[in-house]
Amino acid sequence: MDGNDPPTIRLVQMQALGPFSWRWPEDVEHFDRGWSADAIVDGLEVRLRHGIGRREVYGRSRLHSVTWVEGQPTVEGVEADDFGASEALVSLIKAGKRHIRPGEPLPGGYGVFNVVVLAEAVAGPYSPRSLAVKLRLDDIEGWTRHALLRAKAWGRLGSSTRSRVQLAPLIAGGPAPATAATADAVGSRRVIAASLLELGASLSSTDHGPALDFTPNPEANELLQTDAFAFLIAVICDQGIVAERAWLVPFLLRARLGHLDPAQFAISEDDVRKAVQTPPMLHRYVEKVPRWLVQAAQLVVRRYGGDASRIWSGSPSADELRRRLDEFPGIGQKKAAMAVEILERDMGVPVSRLDRSDVAYDVHLRRVFLRTRLADRDEQDHMIQVARGLNPDRPGALDLPAWYVGRTWCHAGLPACSVCPLTNVCPKDIERAARVVSG
Ligand code: SF4
Incomplete structure (x- = not known):
């Protein structure tokens, strides 16, 4: 496979999570809920966690999500202005660390996403005119794919033997999958x-x-x-x-x-x-x-x-x-x-x-x-x-x-x-x- 090809991604397991916290260098952020998931990416098992909370972003209090890949914060989502109708958050698309501007080609794998200009979806101070995915709050597969594409671009999916970063302990878990049936x-x-x-x-x-x-x-x-x-x-x-x-x-x-x-x-x-x-x-x-x-x-x-x-x-x-x-x-x-x-x-x-x-x-x-x-x-x-x-x-x-x-x-x-x-x-x-x- 060419290094620029989008990875093959398969979500194999997901578990809803209750509240948990994450310590950033400058503060602690609390997430009310989220999910953890295992995915297979080009044959490697990768662990994700997704948290949904609320914080001041782009000028007001908004729903805010973070998706971790192998314990590392990888993509963030911010409540769209039309959340009441769309139930969606937006999240920047990046090439390396660089934003993608309107008119520039999208990185591989983003063709299936709903792509918007962040400043048009989230009006507020410093909201950039950069391309972003717009995903429903509950679109687990979408957030997984977006985070894994970013992690792949950042070279974080190279080894299946890397020791995993220990995530904050869970305060409460969510529902387990229903019993397997014949x-x-x-x-x-x-x-x-x-x-x-x-x-x-x-x-x-x-x-x-x-x-x-x-x-x-x-x-x-x-x-x-x-x-x-x-x-x-x-x-x-x-x-x-x-x-x-x-x-x-x-x-x-x-x-x-x-x-x-x-x-x-x-x-x-x-x-x-x-x-x-x-x-x-x-x-x-x-x-x-x-x-x-x-x-x-x-x-x-x-x-x-x-x-x-x-x-x-x-x-x-x-x-x-x-x-x-x-x-x-x-x-x-x-x-x-x-x-x-x-x-x-x-x-x-x-x-x-x-x-x-x-x-x-x-x-x-x-x-x-x-x-x-x-x-x-x-x-x-x-x-x-x-x-x-x-x-x-x-x-x-x-x-x-x-x-x-x-x-x-x-x-x-x-x-x-x-x-x-x-x-x-x-x-x-x-x-x-x-x-x-x-x-
Ligand atoms: S209820 Fe059935 S169709 Fe709907 S997500 Fe679950 S398995 Fe799929």
Whole structure:
């Protein structure tokens, strides 16, 4: 092989990671989550780690990722300005240590990437007019490939016997791949459902469930657990933007308004609208969301005496709680079913008759249900019935793992099947979900 040829890269193993830290020469950076992976590059085994955190970059706080190859920081990613829509980070392409300018040829192996000009994707001081890849936050294969191309260009992949740099110890690990299945189990709905439930159990066994770790801000997470109206606001906002942003809205709203009092919300539509619309805007739906929040506050005051926690008081059945949530503007089947699961599973709210719980008809779940052939068609009622048939004791238990698989591995574009926990059991019917593009 010519030294300039792009390497052959195969991702063979991946493990989700919990929080960890990395000591730079000047400071310590904390990463909320990430993944570790093993890849085979031109026949050599290479170990990677990827961390996602947040720091001041190009003039404001942005999501920031680092990918290590053989223990050495190799590429960094920075939240794109259109992250709310694209869920993407951008990362410089380099030839040696040099940036590539628009019009210059790309190094080998970058032809498959979405390439942008960094200054156009990330507006801010010192943002360079240099070429960069634009990758979804959860595109594991893309980040792996980008980091390995850089590592190869920097001559860091020359030896399989080099001793590995010891990475910082993990504080928490992520889900393990589902149990391996026999060949004739591939495509079996029961086996796929069992694998999803196994993954769901591993996700739920953290101190508090994954939904309450949505935001990278511990104070915001604490607010969601202790203030019922904050939780309701987050559920209403969980639409059209990534979950991390939606679940941060109550915390940011409280900082802007000085309170999260439903009684004041109910009579302060102009203040709520201004708080949502002031740059940086808290939500892309700058008209709908403030209106929904004020109407929700009015319903909380009128029906629940101003105490949102009374929405789920009295150990309601899963379907009754879903009905109560569904009455709020901006909450439909998807958000109501999701909220029932989060309240019971992650917040310890007593909910009875979990056999009447349901999956949320969410874009990620739809994609996974179709590609695994759990569902035959993309219809809300059909998918709900499929889940009820597969796990009648608690259909809603399939919701979190299906959502998580869709968000982490089963991307709308190229799914990361080789590292997906369902890879041993999934028929990988990728085309079936080709038209599932929005929630
Ligand atoms: S990523 Fe691949 S293996 Fe995983 S659910 Fe999607 S199609 Fe199946």
